[in-house]
Amino acid sequence: MNTCQTLNSLFSPKSIAILGASNATGKSGAVPIALLLDAGYTGKIYPVNPRQDRVYGLPCHASLNDISDTIDLVIIAVPAVHVLAALEQSRPGQIRNAVTFTSGFAEVGDAGSQLQQQLHAFARERRIRLLGPNCLGFINVRDHTYATFSPAPLNGRLPAGDVGMVTQSGAFGAYAYCLARERNLGLSFWISTGNESDIDVADCIQWLTEDPHTRVIMAYIEGCKDGDKLKRALSAANSAGKPVVVTKIGRTASGAQAAASHTAALAGDDAVYDALFKQYGAIRAYTIDEFFNVGQALSKWPHHAASQNLAIISISGGVGALMADEADDHHLSLPAPPDDVQARLLARIPFASANNPVDVTGQALTDLSILLDTSRDLLATGKYGALAIFLAAAGSSEALWPHLQELVSVLHAEYPNTPITISALLPPERITALQEKGSMVFADPSTAIRTLSRIMHHRPGKRAALSCGKEAVAQKTNVNLPGGTGALNEADSLTILKNAGIAVTPFSVATTKAAAQDIARQFSCPVAMKIVSADILHKSDIGGVKLGISGDDAVADAYLEILSSVQRAQPLADVEGILIAPMHSGGIECIMGVYCDPVFGPVVMFGLGGIFVEVLKDVSFRLAPFDQAEALSMIHETQAVSLLKGERGQGAADIAALADTLAALSQLAYALGDRIESIDINPIIALPQGQGVRALDGVIIRKSAS
Template sequence: MNTHFSLSQLFSPRSIAVVGASATPGKIGAMPISLLRRYEYDGRIIPVNPRVADVQGLPAIAGLDALDEAVDLVILAVPAAHAAAALERACPGQIGAAVVFTSGFSEIGPEGQALQAQLCAVAKARGIRLLGPNCLGFMNIRSRVYATFTPAASGEAIKAGGIGMVTQSGAFGAYAFCMARDRGLGLSHWISTGNEADIDVADCIAYLAHDEDTRVVMAYMEGCRDGDKLRLALAAARDAGKPVVVTKIGRTQAGAQAAASHTAALAGDDAVYDALFRQYGAVRARSIEEFFNLGYAFDTWKQPPQGRRLGILTISGGVGALMADEASDAGLTLPSPTAAVQQRLLERMPFGSPRNPIDVTGQAVSEPGLLLSAAEDVLADGIYDAMAVFLAAAGSSEALWPTFETFARTMQARHPKVPLAISALFPPARRRELEALGCLVFADPSAAVKTLAAVVRPSENASAGPAIPATPSQPLRASYNEVQAMEALALAGIAVSPCVVVQDAEGAVAAAGSYSGPVVLKIVSPDILHKSDIGGVRLNVIGDAEVSAAYDAIVDAVSRQRPDAAQDGVLVSPMAPRGVECIIGVHRDPIFGPIVMFGLGGIFVEVLKDVSFRLAPFGRAEALAMIAETKGYAILSGARGSAPADIDALADALVALSIFASQHRGELESVEVNPLVVLARGKGVIALDAVITTATAG
């Protein structure tokens, strides 16, 4: 089903019936009619109330069975116990969509869940899409559709604009609406999804991705029930070139529990959501201020920064240093202007600093044109992706306004691909004029830098997309020992260490003799995951006598410590060459399916938690990104003069694992390859141990 067209009757209705319509101010059945009339909605409004002949001057009908024609949208403002019956009175095919304001459904427990199921059954039988229940409804600002009862809409009118806002929480949504209005942001849509009995946040993101009036999507999420749908929605927005800013609560265990109790939504594993947003180019906001700063930036700038090179112009050296610190913390780089540019800057401002941050001092305030000429000089060489300017309290000076206006207008005209953020105390009217020119304006210089850094990320990931998995070579076994797991991964395209499984000491000696150099011996058992903990591993074994003794020691240790474990033999394999030990793995998330993990291997991986995740499947660019975002990347890149590791081969292994996981998503529970040794650049990788657990195992 095409989400955009299936929801067009809901979000752009030409006729609206209000069940539970009222003329009494303050009642939820009164508010939508009042708002629709106040904002001059030009479609048909049909009050539904069996006790009165008209509502707010409009003729009323007793029930939906009295409709004389099809209606695009029905608003249900009746108690939960009566909602299904009210909707059931409509003829099949007569209503396109319904918004259900009322609470008392799944969010209150089993009784409410039964009422919600009944409501959904009636809607499905009649082909009606449902928004809610337990929601504040929605607004289509440009079409003047106010299908809501939030008091926030009854205040000062919000301007129409390019931001589509969708939220699972009605209370947050009302707050966000007021914040957007106070900050001068223009909205295309405002949508509250409530219990999401049918239409959820993903549906709304997908709709907004195709909506020609929407440039930016701002979403507030508490959980997700359909991971594939959310992935497709974010991909649609990415492919349409529309940034998505997300505030996802439930980042901590306490937060996740609060979210679940609030809306009966699954908060899920927060690391998975982080991976999802990174992978599909959505930007996650960690605070309300950041949420609005990011939405503001994407809506104001015609094009976000295309790289991480920032130029800073400041009239205060101290604040310039503060901004430089913020830039470094946020992962931005501060390249210095060329020597020739620095020389020209010093000739015009001998008391300034020509490096980056570039301190133009108070001279830029007293000498009109200096700020612009300095910026032009700095940008002439094309080494900056964005510019941040600090003007302190000078922005409040009306006498200096012509200087700043000329600066902003000229910069936007001559350097449209270099986003400009100005930090100063401008009066609201002047701030809006600069924003109309395409400049961001912040009172806080730190917020300016952090926002610049955050909005780079979508353009870095804009072309990222999942790989298409090939047909699986064979179905999974019910259970795997280590050797079988290594064979399966080898078929999937991951290089594994050669090995032989033997059943006695003589076989171990013969196997070791086929390799040059020392060998490793390990117990092979599907029941033993941590072999070294029980003496099931011997390393660097050399010579027939040592090999024979090592075999006997392993069998004896396992028989004593794990007499219940099945023993499939002892593995003999050559000791691997030296390299960087990493761990790659898969676990099945109940919402999003197989999730691939990467980190440095060893005993501290669970303690340090220096790992990254992606949803399977994905391509090479995404694999390289997940490697680079770990602290261990410095070691792989060649820290302290050591040779760089084969990062390309590591990325290929991650891609292969992601495809393997995606191919077997219905039957695979987990995979762990630890260690995966990453050899020197050009030498590849080798998996030394692997565990595969299927969903049917045990």
Template sequence: MNTSQTLNTLFSPKSIAILGASNTAGKSGAVPIALLLEAGYAGKIYPVNPRQDTVYGLPCHASLGDIEDAIDLVIIAVPASHVLAALEKSRPGQIANAVIFTSGFAEVGDAGVQLQQQLQAFARERRIRLLGPNCLGFINVRQNTYATFSPAPFNGRLPAGDVGMVTQSGAFGAYAYCLARERHLGLSFWISTGNESDLDVADCIQWLVDDPDTSIIMAYIEGCKDGDKLKRALSAANLAGKPVVVTKIGRTHSGAQAAASHTAALAGDDVVYDALFKQYGVIRAYTIDEFFNIGQALSKWPGRPANQNLAIISISGGVGALMADEADENRLSLPAPPEEVKARLLARIPFAGANNPVDVTGHALTDLSILLDTSRDLLGTGNYGALAIFLAAAGSSETLWPYLQELVHVLHAEHPHIPLTISALLPDERKNVLQTNGAMVFADPSVAIRTLSRIMLHRPAMTPGQNDERPHVSLPEGSGALNEADSLSVLKKAGIPVTPFAVANSASEAQTIARQWNSPAVMKIVSADILHKSDAGGVKLGICGEQAVLHAYDDILSSVQSQMPQAKIDGVLVAPMCNGGVECIMGVHRDPVFGPVVMFGLGGIFVEILKDVSFRLAPFGRDEALSMIHEIRATALLSGARGRGPADIPALADTLVALSRLAYDQRDQIESIDINPILALPERQGVLALDGLIIRNRIA
């Protein structure tokens, strides 16, 4: 089904039936009716309960089939064992969508899984779209559609806005609703997906991408079962220019286990999610406070800042320095103001700090025009993408308050697209006034800087490079590991440079091969049964001279046959020793949700000890590969360090692209690829894979 079309009637229903309707305030069958009536929902409401004549003054129906009209949405609030039977009383084609509050399905074990599968089968047969079960429902804020049993809206409604929020956790969803209300953050939609028997978080993100009233998407994710669908939704958001902010739990082993036990979701490997978010332009928030700070900032300033330059004005030199440190750690620039701007400030406060951060000192509080004039001077240069102001406790001053309102009003009117933060201690009502008028207010100036950095550094995702001429590569038939010679041959066909080599089946043949190169030889056992060749005595390095080659060949076979007598031997690989360059590692593993994931890092201790690696989902283009390379902490070794020249980074990026395309094209055949080491040679000399291992998918 085309989700974006079929969900119109779900999220903007003109008629709603409540199955399990109740007159008892607080019950899940009563809350949505009370909310709909109180909010002034304009559509038709049909309570359904065979034991009631009226519910909240509305005529009550004994079953869905007793309702003559077609129904856009059925809200289900009856026990799990009664859900399917109640739905079966509807007429074919009568119901378009259902929101299922009821728990007791897949999240409780095998019996619940069977109930959920039966429900799914019936819904598919009747072409009914399902949200839930075990979900808190949704709210369409603009149309006053409260298809939820959360009591949170009774304590205050949200303003309509441009932020669409979707969460896999109902409890978090209710909490997030309250936080959004406290912050006066306007929402377009609020959606809880629960067990995701049909519609999942990716469907809802896609719906919000297509919704003209939604500009920002905030998502709380515990896991994903359809990686391709989530990638398509995030890609659509990126193409539509709608930023996505995500909080993803399960970053640690214990966190992942908690997620799985809570919702039967697959939390997955967090490094894969992290790669997904980086690759698709998603802003990841690591705390709830950060989640809302970023979402609110994006809603307030939807256009991307013109640059990554930040201006800081402080009444405290020390706090200004603290904010500068935070800006530097978060990759924001602090260019000094032009000389004429400095001169104007110093003419008024000779002891001011005129660089950036600008220290207007406490004197600015006695001459209230200084703060506004300095702010206007800085922003008027066009050099700064955002402005952060620190006022300490002076923000609560009765004398300063009218001026502070004027400051925010004027700056927002003159520069509506430039983010402005005020760090000060303010009562909630005054904080809300300033935020309504165009600023964001923080008690902690470091949090202000971190929030600004997330929106200032956010850029659209890179699109995978296209290459219609890439080589077609096929793998040898079978499953399991390929031997090293076959692995290197496949890599070479895929456009990955590999070391020259040949396979010898006798000592004399090894001698003949070694004569080809005017360098010492490397000799390695060739066997798909031996993945760790060194452990079996199957590797000899730096072999010089024909007699040494002869002895090395015999030693390798003798050692391997002694230690692994059952291994099938395909010969001995002979290759020239390669020195110089920087040893790197590239690899691929097939994630069960998102498919092939490519890894890059520096070889040796950087992988084994520091785990200094980066990841991306295949396929990707050259720009993404370069980003991947520069992401690792030890990238300075590739750029040239301690007197060494730079490595051939462009060739390294091209090799990563080729590896990603091989992994993606053969995603149904390849389980993993390991290229370790791959040598990044000096600038303009390319790269060379010295060892490779491809493992094909096991045949079930």
């Protein structure tokens, strides 16, 4: 079913009943009625409470069944143990949606989980969509629908705007409402999802994507139980050109522990979330400040930046340098202005620095038009994706103020899609004025640069462009995985990899000494000989591997030695023969792997062999499947890429072939889906440019019976 149609009656209800309606100011059954009345909600409001006649002047009903109307939304503010009974008093088909404020469900352990399951089952049977339980509810700002018991709006409403906000945590949600109000950030919706028995953050992202009044989505995620749904939602937002900024807690070991003890949701492996957000074009914010800075910046400039070149104008050369440091840290370039632009500035301020950062010096306070003229000169070059201005204490100069307003208005009119930040000490009302005219104000210039870098590096997720329907991919790779569980032997593993289009080393399996000699002779070079047994994962440890063998006699000896070593070490292992492959030398050892994340499915890893993986953990991840371009970005994320690029004089490796192989592996992993636990290709050799790659060893482990 289409989320949009279904959730429309929830998020834009024409009628609202409140279970547990109360006249007691501040109670969860009172706050929403007070807010709805005060805000001028135009739909019908039905207080429900058998112990009240009137609530906030409205006639009160004893039960839902006493209301003759159908009801778009029931707000539930009665204790957890009474929720189900109260709902059961409604008529089948009478209620379309419910939001449950009450806590005491899954978040408090087994008894609560049972209550939540009963509620969920009842709602599902009656086709009622559920928000919560244990949530703060939601606000449809434009329609004045305050289905929340958060007292935050009582201290001041925030303006309607185009940012849709969804947060799993209620405490954070209330804080976020206040922060948005303090920043004068207009919201379309504010939604808290709580225990997510039915509707989760992904549903809300999907809904906000389809909402015509929402241009930017801010999502605060604690855990995710349905990875595919989140992928679809992020992909939809991406395709619709609605940027998503997301904060996901539980990034580090300490954080994840805290997250796990806090919610019933799975905190998940953080590298997987990083990959997810990267691939689906969501911007990850690491602090609450950054979450808001980026969200607010996107609401002004939702389009992708034309370039990663930044222009800086400062009245202090030193602080200009500090801003340049920050730009460098965040991979923004500071190309110098063209000669004529520099000359024009120097003609007016001889001791300015006309380079980028442009240091207009304190003179800018004497010749007040210099800031606007220089800004226009810089932006007219078409060279810069954004402009950051630092005015120090001069921001509070009365003489400068009208010029500052003009500067922002004119630049915004001429370059509405170019982010412009002002860093200065300004009183709150002036900050608001400049922000309304089209710029953003940051007291700390480094924060301005950091925020700009986040939106300037933002690109649509590759996955938005991929046809990512499961069917298309699965057809392409019709994988024949032998039945059973546990590891496949090396020969079977390599064959599956080869059939998936991965260049594996030539090999044959011998089951007699004579066959081993024949095979080795055909390779006409020293060979590697390895035991073939699904029961033996660490072949070398038990003498199951011999390398660099040449000559009939040596092959025969090796054959026998391997068999007897293995027989001694693991007499019960099911041995299927000896794999023989030519020895390889040269190239760069890499590692590719796949593991199956319980929430997001197969995840592909890439790294260079040896210390890069073992000591430095220099690896990158992506969710399967992905294309060569994504694989390239994955390879370039590792520190070791300079080794592959041949920057140390040893000649470049075939990075394109590595990327093709990673993409092929990701397709294979996706087609295999949850039939496997992991795939390891270790090592896979990156040969010199143009010569491809060669997988020398591989093992596929099927899912164990659960």
